[in-house]
Each structure stands twice: as structure tokens, then as C-alpha cells.
Amino acid sequence: MATADQQHQPEQIDYRRLALSLVAMPLWLFLLMFLPAGTWAWMKGWLFIGVLLVLGVVAWVFMRRVNPDLLAARVNAHEGTKSWDKVLLAFLFLTMLAIFPVAALDDERFRWSSLSWRVVLLGYVLLFVGVVLLTWAQAVNKFFEPTVRIQADRGQTVIDTGPYAVVRHPGYASWLPIAVGLALCLGSLWALIPAGLSMAVLILRTHWEDQTLQAELPGYKEYTQRVRYRLLPGVW
Numbered sequence: 001m002a003t004a005d006q007q008h009q010p011e012q013i014d015y016r017r018l019a020l021s022l023v024a025m026p027l028w029l030f031l032l033m034f035l036p037a038g039t040w041a042w043m044k045g046w047l048f049i050g051v052l053l054v055l056g057v058v059a060w061v062f063m064r065r066v067n068p069d070l071l072a073a074r075v076n077a078h079e080g081t082k083s084w085d086k087v088l089l090a091f092l093f094l095t096m097l098a099i100f101p102v103a104a105l106d107d108e109r110f111r112w113s114s115l116s117w118r119v120v121l122l123g124y125v126l127l128f129v130g131v132v133l134l135t136w137a138q139a140v141n142k143f144f145e146p147t148v149r150i151q152a153d154r155g156q157t158v159i160d161t162g163p164y165a166v167v168r169h170p171g172y173a174s175w176l177p178i179a180v181g182l183a184l185c186l187g188s189l190w191a192l193i194p195a196g197l198s199m200a201v202l203i204l205r206t207h208w209e210d211q212t213l214q215a216e217l218p219g220y221k222e223y224t225q226r227v228r229y230r231l232l233p234g235v236w
Contacts, residue, residue, distance in 0.1 A: 032097060033186075036104035044107055044120065044187045051124065051185075059135045066139045073145050073154070080149040084208060089147065092201045098194035099179070103186035113189040123184025130178030137163050137170040144171060148209045150216045158219045160226065166233055168224065172206045173231045175199065206230050 026049075033045045063071060106112045138144045140162035143151050150156060163170035179199055183191035210230055213220040230236055 028097070029100065032100040033104050036101040037108035039108065042104065042108045044185070045104065048185050051127075055128075055131050059131065062135060063138060067142055069142050070138055070144055073142070080151075080153075081147040082149060082208075082212060085148040085205070088201060088205045088208070092198060092205065095194050095198035095201055096179075099182050099191045099198070100186070102194055103183060103188035103191035106190040107187035113187075115184065115187045115189065119184055120187055123181045123186075126177040126181030127185055128181075130174045130176070130181060133163060134171055134174035134178070137174065140164065141171075148205070148212060150212070156217060158217065158223045160223055165227065167229050167231055168210060168227050169206050169230050172202050175202055176231070203231070 029049060029052075033049075034040055034042060037045060060071075107115075141159045141164065143154060143156045143159065145151065163173075167173055176199060179195035180192065183189070183195045207230070210224075214224060
């Protein structure tokens with residue numbers, strides 16, 4: 001009989017896919033931010049990239065320590081993603097990415113709105129709160145994959161510890177302060193429009209994913225009786 005250690009085969013990270021994503025992400029950010037800004041001298045843009053880099057490195061190091069299996073699960077491609085989620089993800093990424101060029105056009109090129117550095121600092125506070133909540137959710141949930149699917153291949157079970165004892169989708173809840181924080185970090189009120197659209201898409205995704213989990217994941221319906229709220233305690 002196989003031992004527990006033999007049965008547990010950690011998934012190996014697809015390093016080619018990881019390398020491509022690490023190269024593509026900064027390239028996309030530069031294209032989406034500095035081309036619309038019309039200059040490389042956009043101070044808020046450079047400050048944001050520096051802060052994002054530090055947060056990303058800290059979160060990566062922390063995750064390798066507390067939940068290393070999740071890194072491979074989030075990087076690698078998997079079969080079984082719901083077809084409706086593929087469509088929603090396209091809309092979600094478009095609205096998320098739109099935050100950056102809109103902010104660049106607003107704050108640097110056309111200066112449609114003028115935000116004080118106090119408001120920008122508030123944006124960074126919201127961003128930090130959201131990243132902490134997201135990292136906490138990922139730390140306790142080894143099934144925190146980027147797409148909606150029932151992970152039978154990974155023995156998916158209900159997670160009800162950490163932030164999951166308060167709301168059923170804390171990872172999605174983290175995007176609410178992050179989205180607002182991104183717009184304010186970059187000095188733009190107009191960027192709140194795509195940020196709001198991304199939140200609307202994410203709320204729809206939360207609703208459909210919750211229905212899927214209730215229908216297909218053993219124990220999840222009972223979990224909903226213990227934890228009533230999906231995103232915001234006392235609201236929904």
C-alpha cells in the first residue's frame with residue numbers, strides 16, 4: 001500500500017509558462033501605462049511599478065514558505081475550466097487592464113482629474129489591504145486556482161478556515177479594495193470606471209462560481225449554511 005507521502009505528489013511548476021508570464025507582465029504594464037501617458041517621466045507610474053514589484057516579491061516568498069503547492073496550481077494550465085468562466089475571464093481581464101491606460105491618459109497626458117497625494121496614499125492603503133487579504137486567502141486555500149473548475153484531480157475539499165470562516169470568496173473580496181486602490185494610486189478618478197466594471201464582472205463570477213460549488217463540490221452546500229455571505233459580511 002502506498003504511504004501518504006507517496007500518494008502526495010506535489011505538482012511541478014511549468015517554468016516555461018512561468019517565465020513567459022514574468023516577462024509578459026512588465027511589458028504589458030509598460031505598454032498600457034507609459035504609451036498612453038505619452039512620456040517615460042510619469043512619476044506615479046514608476047512609483048506604482050516599484051511598489052507592485054516589492055509586493056509581488058514578498059507575496060511570492062511568503063507563498064513558497066506557507067503554501068508551495070499553490071504556486072504550481074496557479075501557474076500551470078489545467079483541464080476542466082467551465083466554459084462560461086472562459087468568457088467571463090476575457091471580460092474581467094479587459095476591464096482590469098483598462099484601469100492602467102485610462103489612469104495614464106487622465107493623470108499624465110490630459111489631466112482630467114487632479115488628485116492630491118493624500119488620495120494617492122489612500123489608494124496605496126487600499127491596495128495593501130487588498131493584497132494582504134488576497135495573500136491570506138491563498139495561504140490557507142491550496143485549491144486557489146485562477147479558473148473555475150472542480151479540482152477532482154487534486155482532491156478538492158471545502159476550505160473554511162482563515163478568511164473563509166468570514167466570507168465564502170475572500171479572494172474575490174480582495175479585488176474590491178485593490179481595484180479602487182489601483183485607480184487612486186495612479187492619480188485617476190476616471191480609472192474608477194473600468195475598476196467598477198471589473199468589480200461588476202467579478203460579482204457575477206462570484207455568483208456563478210458559488211452556484212457551481214454548491215451543485216458539484218461535496219460539503220459546500222453545508223458550508224454555505226455556516227458562512228452566509230459571499231463577499232461582504234452583512235451585505236452579500
